[in-house]
Amino acid sequence: xxxxxxxxxxxxxxxxxxxxxxxxxxxxxxxxxxxxxxxxxxxxxxxxxxxxxxxxxxxxxxxxxxxxxxxxxxxxxxxxxxxxxxxxxxxxxxxxxxxxxxxxxxxxxxxxxxxxxxxxxxxxxxxxxxxxxxxxxxxxxxxxxxxxxxxxxxxxxxxxxxxxxxxxxxxxxxxxxxxxxxxxxxxxxxxxxxxxxxxxxxxxxxxxxxxxxxxxxxxx
Amino acid sequence: xxxxxxxxxxxxxxxxxxxxxxxxxxxxxxxxxxxxxxxxxxxxxxxxxxxxxxxxxxxxxxxxxxxxxxxxxxxxxxxxxxxxxxxxxxxxxxxxxxxxxxxxxxxxxxxxxxxxxxxxxxxxxxxxxxxxxxxxxxxxxxxxxxxxxxxxxxxxxxxxxxxxxxxxxxxxxxxxxxxxxxxxxxxxxxxxxxxxxxxxxxxxxxxxxxxxxxxxxxxxxxxxxxxxxxxxxxxxxxxxxxxxxxxxxxxxxxxxxxxxxxxxxxxxxxxxxxxxxxxxxxxxxxxxxxxxxxxxxxxxxxxxxxxxxxxxxxxxxxxxxxxxxxxxxxxxxxxxxxxxxxxxxxxxxxxxxxxxxxxxxxxxxxxxxxxxxxxxxxxxxxxxxxxxxxxxxxxxxxxxxxxxxxxxxxxxxxxxxxxxxxxxxxxxxxxxxxxxxxxxxxxxxxxxxxxxxxxxxxxxxxxxxxxxxxxxxxxxxxxxxxxxxxxxxxxxxxxxxxxxxxxxxxxxxxxxxxxxxxxxxxxxxxxxxxxxxxxxxxxxxxxxxxxxxxxxxxxxxxxxxxxxxxxxxxxxxxxxxxxxxxxxxxxxxxxxxxxxxxxxxxxxx
Numbered sequence: 140x141x142x143x144x145x146x147x148x149x150x151x152x153x154x155x156x157x158x159x160x161x162x163x164x165x166x167x168x169x170x171x172x173x174x175x176x177x178x179x180x181x182x183x184x185x186x187x188x189x190x191x192x193x194x195x196x197x198x199x200x201x202x203x204x205x206x207x208x209x210x211x212x213x214x215x216x217x218x219x220x221x222x223x224x225x226x227x228x229x230x231x232x233x234x235x236x237x238x239x240x241x242x243x244x245x246x247x248x249x250x251x252x253x254x255x256x257x258x259x260x261x262x263x264x265x266x267x268x269x270x271x272x273x274x275x276x277x278x279x280x281x282x283x284x285x286x287x288x289x290x291x292x293x294x295x296x297x298x299x300x301x302x303x304x305x306x307x308x309x310x311x312x313x314x315x316x317x318x319x320x321x322x323x324x325x326x327x328x329x330x331x332x333x334x335x336x337x338x339x340x341x342x343x344x345x346x347x348x349x350x351x352x353x354x355x356x357x358x359x
Numbered sequence: 360x361x362x363x364x365x366x367x368x369x370x371x372x373x374x375x376x377x378x379x380x381x382x383x384x385x386x387x388x389x390x391x392x393x394x395x396x397x398x399x400x401x402x403x404x405x406x407x408x409x410x411x412x413x414x415x416x417x418x419x420x421x422x423x424x425x426x427x428x429x430x431x432x433x434x435x436x437x438x439x440x441x442x443x444x445x446x447x448x449x450x451x452x453x454x455x456x457x458x459x460x461x462x463x464x465x466x467x468x469x470x471x472x473x474x475x476x477x478x479x480x481x482x483x484x485x486x487x488x489x490x491x492x493x494x495x496x497x498x499x500x501x502x503x504x505x506x507x508x509x510x511x512x513x514x515x516x517x518x519x520x521x522x523x524x525x526x527x528x529x530x531x532x533x534x535x536x537x538x539x540x541x542x543x544x545x546x547x548x549x550x551x552x553x554x555x556x557x558x559x560x561x562x563x564x565x566x567x568x569x570x571x572x573x574x575x576x577x578x579x580x581x582x583x584x585x586x587x588x589x590x591x592x593x594x595x596x597x598x599x600x601x602x603x604x605x606x607x608x609x610x611x612x613x614x615x616x617x618x619x620x621x622x623x624x625x626x627x628x629x630x631x632x633x634x635x636x637x638x639x640x641x642x643x644x645x646x647x648x649x650x651x652x653x654x655x656x657x658x659x660x661x662x663x664x665x666x667x668x669x670x671x672x673x674x675x676x677x678x679x680x681x682x683x684x685x686x687x688x689x690x691x692x693x694x695x696x697x698x699x700x701x702x703x704x705x706x707x708x709x710x711x712x713x714x715x716x717x718x719x720x721x722x723x724x725x726x727x728x729x730x731x732x733x734x735x736x737x738x739x740x741x742x743x744x745x746x747x748x749x750x751x752x753x754x755x756x757x758x759x760x761x762x763x764x765x766x767x768x769x770x771x772x773x774x775x776x777x778x779x780x781x782x783x784x785x786x787x788x789x790x791x792x793x794x795x796x797x798x799x800x801x802x803x804x805x806x807x808x809x810x811x812x813x814x815x816x817x818x819x820x821x822x823x824x825x826x827x828x829x830x831x832x833x834x835x836x837x838x839x840x841x842x843x844x845x846x847x848x849x850x851x852x853x854x855x856x857x858x859x860x861x862x863x864x865x866x867x868x869x870x871x872x873x874x875x876x877x878x879x880x881x882x883x884x885x886x887x888x889x890x891x892x893x894x895x896x897x898x899x900x901x902x903x904x905x906x907x908x909x910x911x912x913x914x915x916x917x918x919x920x921x922x923x924x925x926x927x928x929x930x931x932x933x934x935x936x937x938x939x940x941x942x943x944x945x946x947x948x949x950x951x952x953x954x955x956x957x958x959x960x961x962x963x964x
Contacts, residue, residue: 303950
């Protein structure tokens with residue numbers, strides 16, 4: 140305060156005039172802040188409830204699918220229902236996206252590639268998390284190779300993938316080329332997969348077998 | 360100034376300011392002030408701006424030590440590794456929470472109640488067990504819940520990727536048929552000794568090889584050390600221990616170990632009052648005194664149907680489970696003794712200790728003797744350690760320190776930073792030897808603690824820089840290498856000619872060995888030969904396929920692949936499915952790690 144206020148009367152007067160000028164806006168400000176705080180708290184607790192619901196649904200999904208047995212129709216319907224529920228009510232969360240991936244796996248295991256591809260496409264088109272999207276692209280390409288849709292698989296594998304998935308990407312490319320009878324390219328892809336796995340310390344399986352199988356005739 | 364504030368605070372204006380502060384505190388709590396005041400100086404690391412406090416790291420280390428995962432004395436060495444783990448957890452946790460994942464209090468309650476670790480004997484959650492177990496691992500209920508909350512979310516994330524992994528039918532069948540393939544082939548080994556005389560080598564060749572392979576003749580920077588090692592177990596060697604004391608120590612330890620207990624339960628209910636129960640107990644006791652078998656009597660009389668069938672056996676009982684009258688009774692009993700009946704849980708119990716969860720005295724004798732010796736010598740060890748510390752800190756050399764402490768002054772050979780010699784390979788030793796204080800300024804090192812029981816102080820006696828060894832000094836090695844290379848290319852050429860003549864239909868005499876219907880995973884012949892046989896193209900009409908492989912030891916193997924077959928292994932496809940799935944899960948989770956690490960801002964303080 141610029142000037143020293145000596146006694147209570149002067150202070151009271153100053154306060155009164157200050158109140159006249161700023162009172163309404165102060166009250167409005169305080170009310171607004173309070174409303175904001177309560178609103179924020181309500182929003183927070185709403186969010187927490189949402190998260191808990193999604194988390195529980197996801198736990199159910201894990202419990203249903205954790206032993207990798209082939210599920211019966213009723214169980215599969217439950218898996219589908221949980222995946223739908225997570226997508227509808229909790230879209231954009233990792234729960235929703237991972238649930239789609241699991242739904243696709245269950246479908247692959249049940250020999251239902253169409254459902255699998257549909258679930259994976261939903262992740263590729265709609266997921267917020269790039270990494271999950273990349274995993275879905277790889278999975279989709281593998282299902283496509285299995286269905287002999289080699290060109291589609293190759294198109295799907297075009298473009299950047301995260302470093303940790305590069306060896307798998309090359310491996311699946313190799314499978315697609317092999318399916319198309321483009322053996323030189325298949326060999327190159329498998330070799331790339333092995334090199335990448337070594338270079339980045341990534342897990343890989345069976346690639347050496349497939350490469351050996353394609354040993355070029357002119358070598359001997 | 361304080362007076363001034365007090366004066367003014369009587370005024371209206373001040374009261375309003377105080378009021379505002381009160382409101383802020385009421386709405387936002389005390390933490391709001393805490394946030395302002397706490398710096399980041401207490402963080403061991405920050406991950407994308409989120410701190411990992413030193414306290415968290417310390418607690419984590421302490422927990423690992425309590426659970427025996429970390430030997431004492433290794434805390435400092437393990438610190439970095441534990442911090443890395445915490446950073447990885449933090450990264451995953453941030454990703455999961457940012458992606459809308461979470462684990463609620465209700466879910467944690469459910470989880471806790473279901474964990475068998477916290478169940479009492481009846482299989483129900485017991486809060487006493489819960490608190491006891493937490494205390495053992497150094498958690499409070501709050502910290503444990505916080506830990507679980509993070510852990511479960513991370514687990515959900517990993518489960519999500521793991522449960523999304525699959526193998527397709529075509530992947531499985533292709534790999535199954537490839538891995539069930541067998542190959543029948545012949546192979547012949549050409550050794551350097553087959554070449555007759557060893558190749559001639561002239562001076563110019565040696566020099567040329569030496570010039571082209573300088574890196575192979577590089578000797579790293581090395582030091583020779585003088586050192587004094589104080590080792591408690593060496594000091595302890597000469598201490599005498601007597602048997603009596605060891606037996607007392609054994610008895611003392613035995614008091615705390617779980618006992619195997621058998622129990623005859625005489626329940627007190629509508630049909631039998633306490634007096635009746637005591638009467639029955641007395642009958643059983645007298646029959647025991649006559650030499651009857653406790654187990655047989657348990658089968659006959661015990662009202663606990665579960666244990667009665669096992670002769671009353673409750674298994675091993677940790678103190679604390681049944682509470683005090685039980686514990687004090689069995690602690691007082693020797694193995695084989697039966698106690699006086701005790702009353703608890705509405706029944707009389709006749710208890711017999713049938714064994715201890717502990718090896719016999721004879722088995723433990725040496726260990727106990729070592730413990731005793733180490734304990735006795737501890738005072739002397741600490742005193743010597745202190746003396747070592749005082750002396751080496753002030754002395755300009757180590758020989759005077761050795762004299763003063765009466766410990767031997769020892770000398771190392773030339774060793775480099777990555778030596779595997781004991782005790783120099785232990786964490787921190789070579790760092791000390793190459794520190795500027797020791798290496799450049801020539802001081803004694805600090806007294807290094809190698810665990811609790813050894814102390815080491817060292818100084819550098821001699822030092823030599825990294826150096827490419829002069830030709831003269833390594834001439835023999837160079838010669839060997841040149842001969843190896845010459846033999847190898849001569850053998851390769853010979854193998855090539857052999858294959859050439861085989862292909863052209865000639866029939867050179869070859870000392871073939873046969874390998875019939877060999878699988879990829881066969882134990883013989885050696886790995887490199889099998890791999891080579893499987894990397895050859897399949898033979899076609901025109902006859903066998905030929906190839907060669909250079910083995911690491913300089914031999915050359917010529918292979919004639921005659922036939923490709925398959926073996927019947929129905930199990931293979933199942934294993935392949937599992938392996939494919941596992942690799943996919945690993946690369947998905949591992950890839951996420953890599954991705955998060957790459958994009959994160961991680962600072963270690």
